[in-house]
Amino acid sequence: xxxxxxxxxxxxxxxxxxxxxxxxxxxxxxxxxxxxxxxxxxxxxxxxxxxxxxxxxxxxxxxxxxxxxxxxxxxxxxxxxxxxxxxxxxxxxxxxxxxxxxxxxxxxxxxxxxxxxxxxxxxxxxxxxxxxxxxxxxxxxxxxxxxxxxxxxxxxxxxxxxxxxxxxxxxxxxxxxxxxxxxxxxxxxxxxxxxxxxxxxxxxxxxxxxxxxxxxxxxxxxxxxxxxxxxxxxxxxxxxxxxxxxxxxxxxxxxxxxxxxxxxxxxxxxx
Numbered sequence: 001x002x003x004x005x006x007x008x009x010x011x012x013x014x015x016x017x018x019x020x021x022x023x024x025x026x027x028x029x030x031x032x033x034x035x036x037x038x039x040x041x042x043x044x045x046x047x048x049x050x051x052x053x054x055x056x057x058x059x060x061x062x063x064x065x066x067x068x069x070x071x072x073x074x075x076x077x078x079x080x081x082x083x084x085x086x087x088x089x090x091x092x093x094x095x096x097x098x099x100x101x102x103x104x105x106x107x108x109x110x111x112x113x114x115x116x117x118x119x120x121x122x123x124x125x126x127x128x129x130x131x132x133x134x135x136x137x138x139x140x141x142x143x144x145x146x147x148x149x150x151x152x153x154x155x156x157x158x159x160x161x162x163x164x165x166x167x168x169x170x171x172x173x174x175x176x177x178x179x180x181x182x183x184x185x186x187x188x189x190x191x192x193x194x195x196x197x198x199x200x201x202x203x204x205x206x207x208x209x210x211x212x213x214x215x216x217x218x219x220x221x222x223x224x225x226x227x228x229x230x231x232x233x234x235x236x237x238x239x240x241x242x243x244x245x246x247x248x249x250x251x252x253x254x255x256x257x258x259x260x261x262x263x264x265x266x267x268x269x270x271x
Contacts, residue, residue: 044118047079049079054083064087082118135158154189157186166192184220200231221240245257
């Protein structure tokens with residue numbers, strides 16, 4: 001699960017004690033971190049320069065941006081623009097990247113699937129920028145092109161959760177888990193949506209399915225900890241959060257787990 005998806009799967013955890021403020025903390029409080037690009041970016045062109053630029057993104061995003069800018073001056077077109085936008089996203093310039101990705105998707109002459117994927121990347125970037133309404137709009141455009149894409153449905157559900165629209169999120173997630181039942185993320189997000197709708201038993205079943213698919217998934221353990229706390233199992237909740245810290249000690253998930261334990265110790269939890 002990418003850090004963009006962690007925004008809702010994990011940060012929604014703090015809804016337990018902070019009324020949703022946790023999403024904004026994670027989306028806005030890590031602006032100096034490098035953000036990995038979404039996996040397997042859609043191909044808008046088959047130019048060799050495009051492939052080289054995309055290959056540089058993970059290890060040298062500033063180099064990729066420089067290459068994209070030089071290539072753009074030589075007529076690189078939307079391939080150069082796309083690589084430059086992804087480089088901006090990777091180095092944490094989420095809003096700038098989101099705006100660029102939306103422009104590229106709207107104007108591109110590429111196929112429907114590629115354009116939908118770029119709108120989806122714009123949605124992820126808007127989520128990272130802390131603007132879920134813009135994310136929801138971009139992802140709705142993506143889904144107008146490819147209505148049954150499970151990953152896009154999950155991403156729009158994240159935006160809906162950030163907008164405190166759990167029923168809308170659940171509708172998308174029900175389709176996502178049918179479309180790709182082996183993907184962990186929609187099961188975790190579905191658990192969060194169900195929990196917010198006070199359907200805690202079904203939420204527990206959903207997060208259990210996520211953990212059957214990936215037993216060490218830290219976002220799922222965070223969510224299960226919340227559900228256990230709501231169900232009165234404080235020891236189980238603490239065990240989950242301690243396991244998150246042990247599994248991924250330097251992650252945002254571990255930070256959230258530690259905060260959840262501190263909040264529980266400080267006083268009665270509020271969903």
